Amino acid sequence: MDTEHLLDEITAHQQAERVLDGFFAAAKERAGRISPSYLSLWETLEKSTAGGKRLRPRIVMTAYTHLGGQDITAAARVGAAFELLHTALLVHDDVIDLDFVRRGQENVPGVYRRRAEAFGEAPEAARHRGLSVGIIAGDLALSGAFRMLDSVTTDPFTRDTLAGILDDAVFASAAGELIDVDFSFEPGAPPVGDILDMERLKTAVYSFEAPLRAGAVLAGAGADAVAALGRFGRDTGIAYQVVDDLLGVFGNESATGKSSMGDLREGKRTVLIAYAAQSPSWTELSGIIGRPDMGAAEAERAREILVDCGARDYAQNLAADYAASARSHLDCAEVPAGLAAMLDDVVSSSVNRSR
């Protein structure tokens, strides 16, 4: 990544922060006029989004600026809309997964569970209170995404197209979340293809495909460029999720910020597990994973099995294949060389990452 691109990245990040700061400042001002508890909810929601990589706004703005877009504020708002969608989906996903911590920090349900406990509530009631407030917070972030998109200054046709892209993202991620819920209740592991479909729907569309398409549409790019970027985003997003599966089991905890036993304890249906389920080692592995009381030695044994049966290699190759497929979509006359170079970096950093 050369210096010019680095400056772009920094600017994109700052612009997205500025727009999100403004959004939360306005919401807190309104909420404070209703009640101190409502203001506190908005503060908690804002805090839960802070410190993020702002991946989606940066992707929107990369596509936008390299396709000739000039209105940085408009692009930052489109990016912020996807960031708010991301916030909403994370908190509702945490409620569904009964997670009270994300990346080493208390999430919204975690904060409200702790407060309820400090207030003397029984564990079960405190837990439900945390989850309830998480549902409300997610609804606010989801509505915020649509509201943020409304604030983008553009022509009516472009605005409708952008709203359609945001809608596609919501539609896909809800389908992915539903399939993921279904998986968690099924006894065996689904085929790898079903895991990849779920990961594409649940994350790749709203995190990569939709932000890239939106950035291109806002810049006034032609249909071929928009479609090529969409295909690139889809494949990059799948590669990103496969790497997520790998990091969840083989990652360095101090880099990822989450326990490398979480996925194994939960018995999370990942590409690794789906692959291993087709191997003779499955009998042993399925007896170890999915148990909340799993110890470090059992986790280490599970990792050994995943290496020995070839699941790790398979997942690494799969991520590399999707990354290659993503790059192939950049070989398109409508994608400028500067943008292709930037997106090449995006796919590299999606695959070669430690967090």
Add this chain to the structure above:
Amino acid sequence: MDTEHLLDEITAHQQAERVLDGFFAAAKERAGRISPSYLSLWETLEKSTAGGKRLRPRIVMTAYTHLGGQDITAAARVGAAFELLHTALLVHDDVIDLDFVRRGQENVPGVYRRRAEAFGEAPEAARHRGLSVGIIAGDLALSGAFRMLDSVTTDPFTRDTLAGILDDAVFASAAGELIDVDFSFEPGAPPVGDILDMERLKTAVYSFEAPLRAGAVLAGAGADAVAALGRFGRDTGIAYQVVDDLLGVFGNESATGKSSMGDLREGKRTVLIAYAAQSPSWTELSGIIGRPDMGAAEAERAREILVDCGARDYAQNLAADYAASARSHLDCAEVPAGLAAMLDDVVSSSVNRSR
């Protein structure tokens, strides 16, 4: 209500149904291309909204047509946006309240809990699965509300104003839901004024105030008319909720479609309970209500106490006062006589209802 108004009502209802049918048909078509389970979720969500009174679309269209609006489809779409918001808020409220039945029918969580149980899942897991799918379904309906509003053909300024009104409604109802969650964890009963604030925020704004303002804005009405209708809607909505509190305890089960013991068993914080909490009878009453195993005799005793301590009379008078205050806002030069007459009917039927 004379014959002309009756025809209006029927037409408004039909138009709202037509728009909602189209929305769900398109969503089901898209969902079916993703997976049969996703299609089934959309079918379940649609079914859960069917048979409603379509109160909010009818209110939007009443304001719109009587203020000179001619584009019935646009008004029906605005109304349908509020109906989808209503659907979203109900299902998330049910998840928060752990309710699996609404108006005698299984709601979305209820359907998915039953299916999970039939699949052999343990009760706790089946319950959580039902709630998880309820969260996803509510997110889809909430996004649908914004998407529906996008489909309204109007000028950019009016569209922005309408989006702001929908946003106000979401913002208020989330605040009301949060306050309601807080109430349910507090040991005593909050003051009547706090209950009324909560009911205004949680329901009155999105059910009456916002739809009336939206209908007026879409018709191009002036600021005075919009403000007068907003105030009318707010007071009508509060009266409606106070009557809800009364029906929840004193209603006829076959008319309301819900148990007249539900609110008492739950210990729901209502105007009745808040009033009774200030009376000497509270010691006895607080020992009876809020217990899931409460029997018919205890419920009858709770009703006696609520009558004897004056809580029922108080609530009835309060509803009448808000209805009168609502009507006073119609005495405004910018509100046409025909609309004032229709809205007089709305407030009457909100207060004098058995379901």
